[in-house]
Amino acid sequence: MRNVLIVALGLAAAATPLRAEMPPKPARLGLCAACHGEHGMAQIPGAPNLAGQRLDYLREALRQYRDGRRNVALMKAAIGPISDEELDQLARWYSAQTPVAPGP
Amino acid sequence: MRNVLIVALGLAAAATPLRAEMPPKPARLGLCAACHGEHGMAQIPGAPNLAGQRLDYLREALRQYRDGRRNVALMKAAIGPISDEELDQLARWYSAQTPVAPGP
Numbered sequence: 001m002r003n004v005l006i007v008a009l010g011l012a013a014a015a016t017p018l019r020a021e022m023p024p025k026p027a028r029l030g031l032c033a034a035c036h037g038e039h040g041m042a043q044i045p046g047a048p049n050l051a052g053q054r055l056d057y058l059r060e061a062l063r064q065y066r067d068g069r070r071n072v073a074l075m076k077a078a079i080g081p082i083s084d085e086e087l088d089q090l091a092r093w094y095s096a097q098t099p100v101a102p103g104p
Numbered sequence: 105m106r107n108v109l110i111v112a113l114g115l116a117a118a119a120t121p122l123r124a125e126m127p128p129k130p131a132r133l134g135l136c137a138a139c140h141g142e143h144g145m146a147q148i149p150g151a152p153n154l155a156g157q158r159l160d161y162l163r164e165a166l167r168q169y170r171d172g173r174r175n176v177a178l179m180k181a182a183i184g185p186i187s188d189e190e191l192d193q194l195a196r197w198y199s200a201q202t203p204v205a206p207g208p
Contacts, residue, residue, distance in 0.1 A: 048161040052203055057152040070174070099156055099203040 023096050026089040031078055040097040051097035058091035127200050130193040135182055144201040155201035162195035 029038065037043050040051030050058065064070035066079045066087065079087075133142065141147050144155030154162065168174035170183045170191065183191075 042158055042161070045158075045160050046164065047158070048165075049157055052205065053153055054146055054149075054151070056149050057146070060150065061152075098205060101156065101202060 023089065023092040026086065026093050028082070028086055028090065029093065032090060032094075035078075036094070039100070040094045041100050049099060050094035051099040053095055055091055055095040058095055059088060062087045062091055127193065127196040130190065130197050132186070132190055132194065133197060136194060136198075139182075140198070143204070144198045145204050153203060154198035155203040157199055159195055159199040162199055163192060166191045166195055 033043075035042065035044050035047040036050050040049055040053070042049050061070065062079065062082070063084075065072060065075040066082055068076060082090075137147075139146065139148050139151040140154050144153055144157070146153050165174065166183065166186075167188075169176060169179040170186055172180060186194075
């Protein structure tokens with residue numbers, strides 16, 4: 001019986017796609033989620049979807065907003081004096097989300 | 105037989121989700137596609153995915169790149185003196201594409 005269970009678990013593991021684990025939910029996600037959604041689908045006109053966006057692009061965009069190189073007052077205020085580590089957590093979170101196709 | 109065919113076609117139509125038609129491929133898509141992919145999945149590091157991005161966001165971003173309000177030399181050069189109509193066609197094209205989940 002034990003062997004059957006091990007084989008069954010092995011088959012289940014083999015059938016699971018090798019995807020990166022979902023990163024932990026960032027502590028500062030709430031403010032972002034107000035416009036970009038908790039899972040990266042925009043909640044308001046003018047805000048972009050972030051779900052599944054490339055990690056390198058998200059990380060660089062967040063840095064640019066923080067540093068004022070990308071000059072958007074709302075984003076600079078929303079991000080505030082964020083650390084590189086917090087910024088990285090947010091970028092990883094949104095990049096790991098799956099985009100949802102719009103409804104009919 | 106004719107009636108059976110009509111019923112079958114009717115059922116097939118009912119099963120098809122009501123999605124907006126795919127917009128025509130813009131004449132100027134080639135240059136964009138070099139980095140963003142013909143279907144909006146980025147081809148190079150640093151370039152964002154555009155597939156399924158919100159139309160209003162894409163349209164405004166393209167305007168900002170064209171007008172220099174979003175100051176990215178590469179994008180300004182790539183877009184050039186594009187008309188509002190051409191810009192709209194590109195935004196509609198990319199917004200209508202379906203994001204592809206990254207492989208395992």
